[in-house]
Amino acid sequence: MPKKTNRKPNVAIFSLTSCEGCQFSILDLSSKFLELSSRINIDEWRLISDLEPKKHYDISFIEGNPATIKNLKLLKQIRKMSDIVVVLGNCADLGGIWEIKNYHNYKKYGAYVYKQHQTIDNEKIIEVPKAIKVDYVIPGCPINAHNFYDLIYSLLNKTHWSLFQNPVCWECQINKNPCLLQEGKICLGPIAISGCNAVCLNSRQECWACRGILDDVKEKIENLIKILQNHGYSLQDILEKMEFFGARDRIEAALQPPSEKKK
Helix, strand or coil, X not given: XXXXXXXXXXXXXXXXXXXXXXXXXXXXXXXXXXXXXXXXXXXXXXXXCCCCCCCCXXXXXXXXXXXXXHHHHHHHHHHHHEEEEEEECHHHHXXXXXXXXXXXXXXXXXXXXXXXXXXXXXXXXXXXXXXXXXXXXXXXXXXXXXXXXXXXXXXXXXXXXXXXXXEHHHHHHHCCCXXXXXXXCCCCHHHEXXXXXXXHHHCCCCCCCCCCECCCCHHHHHHHHHHHHHCCCCHHHHHHHHHCCCCHHHHHHHHCCHHHXXX
């Protein structure tokens, strides 16, 4: 953030390739959003304004994945014009469902689906934090809008902000849900970051780690894989579940020996 002044910070919310669900979650803050908007200048957000973009922003939020060459160019431009860059949601942070194609022969499938595929960008999916320097990440599919609200006020007040490092299982127990892992289903709750109120598990849907994985969970991942293999799942079955929201590459990276991670 710039030196403290009485002026309201200029804020932008940019969309790359996404469903824009995270942005609608912000609007769902309702009166809290109106209160927040009185403290900041929202100078770029196509959902609510058609203002000409500025050349500089104090805080830029990025939703969606740079799935196209045009997206990637815009992403790098945003980084240059912004003091602080915040990633919004799973697509930007983990690659989202778009990243599934990275684990398969996407050029072959692209040619099958799009006969004139020469005219279509079909690049490998890159997560925003791997493409540019990112200052904060608000995970989820969609995000928990209260994380957005709290982060804005932390930046305004120059206080520390971070996510709680609790697994989704913690929220599942609070909500008194039956354990789907114990029922023999592939659930990533023990290694996934909480903050969603276990919304999928409340409906008896397994956790697929849309908010990403916890820090320092190598041992927990190894134990989870062993448990699932004891239930009769192959490693490929397990990895396919880890692909759905893009968590697979980070899970695999966490399992690598430290010497290999540095390469």
